[in-house]
Amino acid sequence: MYPFKYHKAATVRGAVGLLKKGEDAKLLAGGQTLIPTMKQRLASPGAIIDLSGAGLAGIELKGRTVVIGAMTTHAEVANSPIVQQAIPALASLAGHIGDPQVRHRGTIGGSVANNDPAADYPAALLALGATVHTNKRKLAADEFFAGLFSTALDEDEIITKVAFPIPAKAAYVKFPNPASRYALVGVFVAKKGRAVRVAVTGAGNDGVFRHAGMEEALAKRFNAKSLDGITTEAASLNGDIHASADYRAHLIGVMARRAVAAAA
Incomplete structure (x- = not known):
C-alpha cells in the first residue's frame, strides 16, 4: 500500500470540501473494494476521506x-x-x-x-x-x-x-460465485400496479441492465410461465473463467423464473 493522508469528515459539506482540495482523494465508505485494491497497489489515492462520521446511516x-x-x-x-x-x-x-x-x-x-x-x-x-x-x-x-x-x-x-x-410484489434470485458470493447472474423482479421491472446483474458486458422482453411479458401476466420462449442474446453478455456468455444467457431465464415464482 502506498502512503496517503487520512481525513475523517464530520459532515457531507466537509467531505466535499476535502474532495476539492486536489489531493487526488477517494471517499471511504465500507472500504470493501477500495482497501483491497490499495493493498494490491492497484489504487494509490493521495488522500482518503472517511464518511463514517458524516451522519449518513439510518x-x-x-x-x-x-x-x-x-x-x-x-x-x-x-x-x-x-x-x-x-x-x-x-x-x-x-x-x-x-x-x-x-x-x-x-x-x-x-x-x-x-x-x-x-x-x-x-x-x-x-x-x-x-x-x-x-x-x-x-x-x-x-x-x-x-x-x-x-x-x-x-x-x-x-x-x-x-x-x-414499495412494490406490490418483488423478489431477487441470484446464482452466486461460490467463493466471492458475487452474482454470476442475479435477477430482481418487481411489480407495482400494472408495471413490471426486471433488472439483471452479473451478466451484462456493460453492467446491470433491464430486460425489456421479460418486462413486457410479465406486464401482461405475472407468472413464471409467461417467460417461456423468451431468451437473452448472448452477444451482449459477459463471458469469463466462471461462466460463458451462453451459460449466463441460460441462467438469466432460470433466475428470472425463480424470482417471479418467489414474488408471486
Whole structure:
C-alpha cells in the first residue's frame, strides 16, 4: 500500500470540501473494494476521506417509500424490521451479500457508487425504480448507472441516501460465485400496479441492465410461465473463467423464473 493522508469528515459539506482540495482523494465508505485494491497497489489515492462520521446511516419509512442512508451497512438493511416488512426482497438481497464480515462493513452507498457489474444492489435499484439522492441532486436509477464501474456522479458528488418505492410484489434470485458470493447472474423482479421491472446483474458486458422482453411479458401476466420462449442474446453478455456468455444467457431465464415464482 502506498502512503496517503487520512481525513475523517464530520459532515457531507466537509467531505466535499476535502474532495476539492486536489489531493487526488477517494471517499471511504465500507472500504470493501477500495482497501483491497490499495493493498494490491492497484489504487494509490493521495488522500482518503472517511464518511463514517458524516451522519449518513439510518433507515426510515416515509409514506410508501423506504429511505436508506448511504452509510447503512448491508447487515443493517438485512436485519431492519422496516425493510423486512416493506420490501422483504431487498432485506433478503442484503442478507446474501458476501459473508458476515462484508455485510457488517460494506455499505449500500459504497456499493451503488462503485457499480461493480456483479453487485446485487444495482439490480434492486433498477427493478424497484429507486432514486439516488446526493449532496447536489436526485437521480433516477435508470439515469444513474452508466456502464462498468461507472455512474452519473460528478467528481465532488456524494451519495447521501437511496429511496425505494414499495412494490406490490418483488423478489431477487441470484446464482452466486461460490467463493466471492458475487452474482454470476442475479435477477430482481418487481411489480407495482400494472408495471413490471426486471433488472439483471452479473451478466451484462456493460453492467446491470433491464430486460425489456421479460418486462413486457410479465406486464401482461405475472407468472413464471409467461417467460417461456423468451431468451437473452448472448452477444451482449459477459463471458469469463466462471461462466460463458451462453451459460449466463441460460441462467438469466432460470433466475428470472425463480424470482417471479418467489414474488408471486
